[in-house]
Amino acid sequence: MTFRVANLTKLTSFVFTTMTLTPLHALVTPSVTPGFARFPEPTASININSNSDAYKKVWKTAINDWNRTETFKFQLTNSMEADVIAGTSSSYGNNYSGMTYSKFTSLGSIQHVDAYINPKAFKIYSYSTKEKVIVAQHELGHALGLSHNQARKSVMYKANRNVIIQDVDIKGVHVLYSSHGNRVIGPRSQKFYDPIVVKTDVHKTPAVKR
Numbered sequence: 001m002t003f004r005v006a007n008l009t010k011l012t013s014f015v016f017t018t019m020t021l022t023p024l025h026a027l028v029t030p031s032v033t034p035g036f037a038r039f040p041e042p043t044a045s046i047n048i049n050s051n052s053d054a055y056k057k058v059w060k061t062a063i064n065d066w067n068r069t070e071t072f073k074f075q076l077t078n079s080m081e082a083d084v085i086a087g088t089s090s091s092y093g094n095n096y097s098g099m100t101y102s103k104f105t106s107l108g109s110i111q112h113v114d115a116y117i118n119p120k121a122f123k124i125y126s127y128s129t130k131e132k133v134i135v136a137q138h139e140l141g142h143a144l145g146l147s148h149n150q151a152r153k154s155v156m157y158k159a160n161r162n163v164i165i166q167d168v169d170i171k172g173v174h175v176l177y178s179s180h181g182n183r184v185i186g187p188r189s190q191k192f193y194d195p196i197v198v199k200t201d202v203h204k205t206p207a208v209k210r
C-alpha cells in the first residue's frame with residue numbers, strides 16, 4: 001500500500017512537472033487551420049487603401065504570398081466596392097498588431113471584409129518589414145475565412161510575429177473551399193483583434209522550476 005501511494009505521488013509529481021514546464025501552445029499538435037466562413041468561390045477582389053508606399057508593399061507582398069499557395073486568389077482593384085479593403089489603422093489601440101472585421105450575407109457567406117494592420121504598434125514594438133508582412137498574411141487569412149489555430153506553428157496562431165504561411169494553413173483553405181457546407185448561421189459579422197507580440201517573448205523558453 002505504501003509502495004502504491006509513493007508511486008502515485010511520483011506519477012502525480014511527474015505529470016505536474018511536465019505540465020508546468022510545457023507551455024500550452026506546445027501541447028497542441030499543429031492541425032489543419034479551421035475556418036469560420038467563406039466566399040462563394042475561392043477568390044476575392046481587394047483594394048489596398050493606404051497612402052504609404054511602404055505599407056502598400058507590405059500588403060502586396062502578403063497578397064502575393066497567399067496567391068502563390070494556389071488555394072485562394074486575391075485580385076487587386078482600385079474600386080472601393082472591393083470584397084476586401086486592406087488598410088492601416090491605429091485606432092483600436094497600441095496593443096493590437098492587426099484587426100479584421102467580416103460581414104456576412106443573409107445566406108451566411110462572406111460579403112465584405114475590412115482588414116487593418118497597425119503602423120503605430122509596429123513602430124512602438126520595432127516590427128521588421130518581414131514581421132509586418134506576417135501580420136498582413138494573418139489578417140488576409142481571416143479575410144478569406146480562416147480562424148485562429150491553437151498551435152504556434154501556423155500563420156493563424158493568435159499571437160504570431162514570426163511564423164509565415166504553413167502547410168496547415170494551406171490545407172485549412174483547401175478544406176474550407178472544398179466544402180459547400182460552410183455557411184455562418186446566426187451572427188452577421190465577426191471581428192478578430194490580434195495582439196502585438198513583444199520581441200523578447202518570441203523565442204522565450206519556459207523557466208525551469210525546481
Ligand SMILES: [Zn+2]
Nearest residue numbers: 158192193194
Ligand atoms: Zn487573428
